[in-house]
Amino acid sequence: MRVLLVEDDRALASDVKAALVAAGYATELSHDGVDAQFLGDEEPFDAIILDLGLPLRNGLEVLRHWREQGNSTPVLILTARDQWHERVDGLKAGADDYLGKPFHTEELLARLEAVVRRHHGHAHNLLEYQGMQLDTDTQQFTLPGRPPESLTGIEYRLLRLLLMNPDKLLSKNSISEHIYEEESLRDSNVIEVYVNRLRSRFGKGIIQTQRGQGYRLGRPES
Amino acid sequence: MRVLLVEDDRALASDVKAALVAAGYATELSHDGVDAQFLGDEEPFDAIILDLGLPLRNGLEVLRHWREQGNSTPVLILTARDQWHERVDGLKAGADDYLGKPFHTEELLARLEAVVRRHHGHAHNLLEYQGMQLDTDTQQFTLPGRPPESLTGIEYRLLRLLLMNPDKLLSKNSISEHIYEEESLRDSNVIEVYVNRLRSRFGKGIIQTQRGQGYRLGRPES
DNA sequence: ATCGCAACTTAAACCAAACTTAAAATGCGT
DNA sequence: ACGCATTTTAAGTTTGGTTTAAGTTGCGAT
Secondary structure (H helix, E strand, O other): OEEEEEOOOHHHHHHHHHHHHHOOOEEEEEOOHHHHHHHHHHOOOOEEEEEOOOOOOOHHHHHHHHHHOOOOOOEEEEEEOOOHHHHHHHHHOOOOEEEEEOOOHHHHHHHHHHHHHHHHHOOOOEEEEOOEEEEOOOOEEEOOOOOOEEOOHHHHHHHHHHHHOOOOOEOHHHHHHHHOOOOOOOOOOHHHHHHHHHHHHHOHHHEEEEOOOEEEEOOOOO | OEEEEEOOOHHHHHHHHHHHHHOOOEEEEEOOHHHHHHHHHHOOOOEEEEEOOOOOOOHHHHHHHHHHOOOOOOEEEEEEOOOHHHHHHHHHOOOOEEEEEOOOHHHHHHHHHHHHHHHHHOOOOEEEEOOEEEEOOOOEEEOOOOOOEEOOHHHHHHHHHHHHOOOOOEOHHHHHHHHOOOOOOOOOOHHHHHHHHHHHHHOHHHEEEEOOOEEEEOOOOO
C-alpha cells in the first residue's frame, strides 16, 4: 500500500509519516503543491492525504487537476478545524473524505483505511492499449492527457470490442454480431455511423478502415 | 527471458540490472542511443527498457526507428517525472508502457512482466516464409527490415495463397479459382495486374514468373 | 533475326463501400 | 404524457479497390 502524504508543516508531516509507516503503508512525502501534483501524476498511489493550505500551489487546484486528468486515486483532505467551507469545496473538487486539524492519528488511519477499502470496492477494471484506456465499470474512455469521457451504450460496446482485439481486423458483420444479440440489421449503416461518432469525438486515427474488409483499432493522434 | 536495458546513468543502470538478473531476466546493458539501436536491431529481446534521455541518439528516435523496421518488441520507457509530454510522445512512437523516474524496482518488475505477458497474449496467426510474414488476423504483410503494410482484399488473398503453397507453381487459372468464388474472369488480366502491384510494393523478386506455366513465391531481395 | 504470344505496365472507368448529415424513431426517467 | 438522450434510418456524397482496356516488352520457337 503506497500513500502520498502532502503536508507543508515538516514536523507534523514526519510524525504522521512515522505513524503511517508503523501501520504498514509505504509513505511518500511532499511539501508543496507543485511537487505533489507531479508525484500524483506520475506515480501510482493507493491513497493521497492532502493538506489544503500549501505553498506554491493550492491543494484544491491540485486535486481538481488530478480529477481532470482522470486520476481517481482516493484523496483524504486535511482542513483547519474552523474552515468549514473548505471541506465542502474539497468534496466538490473530488475528495473522498476530510479530516479537521488537529486530529488523532488513529482517526486518520481509520478514515484512510475506509477510503481505500471503499475505492477498492469498486476497483476499476481497465482495458488499456497505446495509452488509451476504457474503464469497463464506469463506461468511461480516457485518452492520454485528457479527462475521461462517458460513452453511450453502443459507443462503449464498439470501443470495448476493438480494445479487446487490438490490431485485429474486424469485419462489420462480426462487429454487429458482437454488439447486437440476434440476426442483426444486416443492411443498415449503424456501424458506420458509430465509427464516425467515435472518430469525431476521439480523433480520426482511433479507428482505421480497411475498405471492403473491416475496421481496426488505431492509435490516437495527439 | 532476455531484456535490453538502455540507461546512461551507469550507477542506476547496474543497480537495475542487478534487480533484473535477480528476477531471472538475462539482461543486456547499453548506455547510449546508437549502441542501443544497433543491439535492438541485431539481437532478439523479449523486452526493452528504454530511458529517453540518452547521449548520441535520442531514445524516441531509436524507438521510432525500431518500429519502422517492423520490430515489435515490447518497450517500456523511462521518463523524468516532470516531462509529462514525453510519455505521450513515447506512446505515440510505439512504446507499450511508461514509468516515471525515480521508480521502485518492484514496480518496474511488475510493469515489465505485464508488458511481456500482454505482448505474448497478442500472438497473431502468422504465415511465414523466408523472413516475410503475413498476419492473417490483421491482414498485414511484413518483410524483413520494414514496417508492416496493410493489404487490400485481393492483394491479401493472392499473397496468402502464395504463402500457403510456398515453392509450388500456381497457374493463373488455379489462382483465380482460389481468389474468386465463381467461374472466373477467364479472359482478364486481373491476376497479372495484381502480381504487378505486389511486385512494385514489395520488390520484383517476391513473385517469380514461369512463362506459360504460372507463378511461384520467391524470396524478397534485401 | 524475327514473329507471335504471354506477360508486363499504365491509366482510366466503374461502382460498391464507406462517409457524412440530418431527421425520424425509440426508449427512459420524471 | 412529456422531454431528453440515444439509437436507427435514410439520402446524398466521396473515396478508392477492382476491373477493363490498350499499348509495350521480351521470351522462345522457328
